[in-house]
Amino acid sequence: MDEWERRLRWHCRRGMLEMDLLLQRFLDRYLATLTSDERGALEDLLKYDDIELTAFLNGRRECPDPRFASLLERIRGL
Amino acid sequence: MKVNKRTFDAVIVGAGGAGLRAALQLSEAGLKTAVLTKVFPTRSHTVAAQGGVAASLGNSEEDHWHWHMYDTVKGSDWLGDQDAIEFMCRKANEVVIELEHYGMPFDRLDNGKIYQRPFGGHMSNFGEKPVRRSCAAADRTGHAMLHALYQRNVRANTQFFVEWMALDLIRDQDGDVLGVTALEMETGEITIFHAKATLFATGGAGRIYYSSTNAFINTGDGLGMAARAGIPLEDMEFWQFHPTGVSGAGVLITEGVRGEGGILRNSSGERFMERYAPNAKDLASRDVVSRAMTTEIKEGRGCGPNKDYVLLDITHLDPKVIMSRLPGIREISIQFAGVDPIKEPIPVVPTCHYQMGGIPTNYTGRVVIPQGSDPEVVVPGFYAAGECACASVHGANRLGTNSLLDLLVFGKASGEAVIEDFKKMPKAHKELPKDAADLSLARINRLNTQTNGESVHEVQLAMRRVMQEHAGVFRFGDMLKQGVEKIMQIAERAARTEIKDKSQVFNTARVEALELDNLIEVAKATMVSAEGRKESRGAHVRDDAPDTPEFPNGRNDKEWLKHTLWYRDGNRLAYKPVHFQPLTVEPIELKKRAY
Ligand SMILES: Cc1cc2nc3c(=O)[nH]c(=O)nc-3n(C[C@H](O)[C@H](O)[C@H](O)COP(=O)(O)OP(=O)(O)OC[C@H]3O[C@@H](n4cnc5c(N)ncnc54)[C@H](O)[C@@H]3O)c2cc1C
Numbered sequence: 238m239d240e241w242e243r244r245l246r247w248h249c250r251r252g253m254l255e256m257d258l259l260l261q262r263f264l265d266r267y268l269a270t271l272t273s274d275e276r277g278a279l280e281d282l283l284k285y286d287d288i289e290l291t292a293f294l295n296g297r298r299e300c301p302d303p304r305f306a307s308l309l310e311r312i313r314g315l
Numbered sequence: 316m317k318v319n320k321r322t323f324d325a326v327i328v329g330a331g332g333a334g335l336r337a338a339l340q341l342s343e344a345g346l347k348t349a350v351l352t353k354v355f356p357t358r359s360h361t362v363a364a365q366g367g368v369a370a371s372l373g374n375s376e377e378d379h380w381h382w383h384m385y386d387t388v389k390g391s392d393w394l395g396d397q398d399a400i401e402f403m404c405r406k407a408n409e410v411v412i413e414l415e416h417y418g419m420p421f422d423r424l425d426n427g428k429i430y431q432r433p434f435g436g437h438m439s440n441f442g443e444k445p446v447r448r449s450c451a452a453a454d455r456t457g458h459a460m461l462h463a464l465y466q467r468n469v470r471a472n473t474q475f476f477v478e479w480m481a482l483d484l485i486r487d488q489d490g491d492v493l494g495v496t497a498l499e500m501e502t503g504e505i506t507i508f509h510a511k512a513t514l515f516a517t518g519g520a521g522r523i524y525y526s527s528t529n530a531f532i533n534t535g536d537g538l539g540m541a542a543r544a545g546i547p548l549e550d551m552e553f554w555q556f557h558p559t560g561v562s563g564a565g566v567l568i569t570e571g572v573r574g575e576g577g578i579l580r581n582s583s584g585e586r587f588m589e590r591y592a593p594n595a596k597d598l599a600s601r602d603v604v605s606r607a608m609t610t611e612i613k614e615g616r617g618c619g620p621n622k623d624y625v626l627l628d629i630t631h632l633d634p635k636v637i638m639s640r641l642p643g644i645r646e647i648s649i650q651f652a653g654v655d656p657i658k659e660p661i662p663v664v665p666t667c668h669y670q671m672g673g674i675p676t677n678y679t680g681r682v683v684i685p686q687g688s689d690p691e692v693v694v695p696g697f698y699a700a701g702e703c704a705c706a707s708v709h710g711a712n713r714l715g716t717n718s719l720l721d722l723l724v725f726g727k728a729s730g731e732a733v734i735e736d737f738k739k740m741p742k743a744h745k746e747l748p749k750d751a752a753d754l755s756l757a758r759i760n761r762l763n764t765q766t767n768g769e770s771v772h773e774v775q776l777a778m779r780r781v782m783q784e785h786a787g788v789f790r791f792g793d794m795l796k797q798g799v800e801k802i803m804q805i806a807e808r809a810a811r812t813e814i815k816d817k818s819q820v821f822n823t824a825r826v827e828a829l830e831l832d833n834l835i836e837v838a839k840a841t842m843v844s845a846e847g848r849k850e851s852r853g854a855h856v857r858d859d860a861p862d863t864p865e866f867p868n869g870r871n872d873k874e875w876l877k878h879t880l881w882y883r884d885g886n887r888l889a890y891k892p893v894h895f896q897p898l899t900v901e902p903i904e905l906k907k908r909a910y
Binding site: 238240243244246247250251252253254255256257258259261286287288295313314315 | 359646
């Protein structure tokens with residue numbers, strides 16, 4: 238695991254269990270396959286609060302930035 | 316290894332609701348205050364709290380702090396300290412209104428006052444009928460609270476150390492607390508935070524259980540640090556559980572699912588609630604359902620390869636009903652249980668939610684321990700607040716919305732205690748002992764040099780399974796006895812963990828190994844304390860202490876109306892009296908707890 242990845246994994250430690258679980262699974266499944274653009278987008282996405290991320294994921298709020306759409310889809314994991 | 320040193324008036328470990336509220340008190344009083352936190356403050360677990368915070372504002376109907384006090388004592392099954400409970404309930408209005416002034420966006424009535432809603436266990440006129448006492452900010456009360464408090468702290472110049480993990484408490488030969496050691500994740504370096512006051516607000520340790528609603532970060536670090544420094548942990552046998560969480564994942568399935576016709580089944584597909592509650596069946600009360608589920612699993616009728624869960628079945632319901640009346644349930648089951656509940660039943664188990672015990676404090680937030688014949692002597696320089704502390708206001712069972720209140724009241728009170736003690740302290744910091752960082756350095760060094768060791772992940776999993784199986788929501792004498800043996804064996808394994816990654820920068824494997832050192836202390840404390848208490852009370856329910864005329868609900872006040880203290884050293888238990896005398900009113904006399 239490189240430094241970027243270790244740091245990112247820590248930033249997936251959240252205040253809400255649901256987010257911990259979804260992000261953990263996302264990392265295990267997809268992290269190795271992300272392009273460098275997607276890596277950058279993921280870093281930015283993680284700056285949102287848990288409450289906002291939850292709202293994006295369950296569709297209660299539209300995510301303002303189209304860069305995140307496909308990441309959110311994979312995190313949702315449905 | 317090099318050790319850095321920094322000096323502050325006060326160091327607070329934890330930036331959830333309790334830590335932020337305490338920090339604000341100190342910074343606004345002009346104390347040079349450092350707040351250490353493993354994650355960004357607004358990502359603390361307080362963010363998950365949705366229900367609200369209790370205060371007898373009486374905005375919607377008549378209410379009184381004395382009624383709130385009665386409910387809290389009763390909820391605690393009389394194990395709560397009545398002086399602390401009176402203090403909390405009397406202070407509630409003040410701290411909630413303060414929070415409103417800090418910009419907390421509470422829901423409001425048309426007249427502009429804070430809107431209040433009912434919540435289980437909160438009643439008017441000493442238990443007569445439900446009262447609206449919970450103040451909320453939509454379904455994001457905890458989130459709004461963290462934001463309001465964080466902004467205010469920034470304004471007050473609180474100094475935050477984000478992504479710093481406190482490792483150990485520093486105590487000198489006199490037993491005084493002089494600060495903590497901490498690991499900066501960014502660099503992997505160790506720093507001593509030398510302070511006149513050290514305040515723990517590290518939250519709960521719900522991750523000791525296999526099925527838990529707590530975020531991964533809730534590893535009981537404050538409790539582990541205190542225990543290693545010789546401070547006993549109080550009432551650790553008391554944990555609140557919710558009957559239906561997704562097995563292993565811990566995400567809650569609302570009780571509304573059973574309300575809409577969901578059925579619990581065992582491995583042979585039997586609707587087992589018919590045996591335990593012939594009338595109410597699957598709609599029986601929380602504790603009856605939890606007890607039945609646990610009994611099925613214990614007697615070998617659980618499902619899955621480990622036979623460790625039961626099934627919640629809604630496949631017989633019309634998919635349209637599921638989609639319209641139980642929105643979100645399908646998504647939760649697919650995401651966290653990997654099953655579509657329209658086609659397959661959901662694996663569920665009773666799931667751990669809240670820790671009632673913790674670091675023993677009095678109602679001013681000062682940490683107190685037995686010394687000689689005095690059960691409660693203040694540890695100079697040491698304070699605690701929030702879920703990691705045991706004041707004790709929740710006793711054997713917490714009422715919903717009382718824990719956010721606990722954070723505010725005791726966060727503030729502990730801050731005030733620091734300020735008061737500060738006035739009496741000498742100007743200079745007390746000298747650090749020479750070995751101040753030795754324990755932490757030894758722990759890190761062991762991790763760096765361990766060979767043929769144990770996997771952190773495997774030991775953690777073993778611990779969580781043993782806790783779930785042996786010290787879950789419903790307890791059996793023989794299982795607890797075996798549980799003590801098993802958890803002590805796992806503790807030996809935890810002392811030999813090995814990490815492959817020895818890098819310095821953001822070494823999360825190291826952090827997780829250090830967290831496990833804390834979890835295992837909490838697990839031992841819980842198992843040993845639960846084995847020790849030979850009665851049922853509040854959330855501690857034993858099969859061998861049933862409801863009888865002599866011992867209503869299995870509670871034995873003659874022998875067990877006392878707080879447990881667990882010492883890491885010698886893995887031993889001691890007990891201390893409950894404070895039955897409130898501050899200004901008459902004690903709330905013992906009664907059978909019934910709703
Ligand atoms: C799903 C859920 C819903 C809930 N809903 C409600 C509700 O509606 N009403 C209510 O009253 N209660 C509720 N509760 C309970 C309540 O949320 C918690 O008891 C409370 O938020 C705990 O706050 P705290 O400040 O003690 O700790 P936390 O908010 O958990 O914060 C702990 C802090 O300590 C830091 N920390 C921990 N260890 C270290 C270390 N070693 N070094 C540095 N920093 C460290 C963390 O980074 C964090 O900042 C709920 C709990 C859950 C799980």
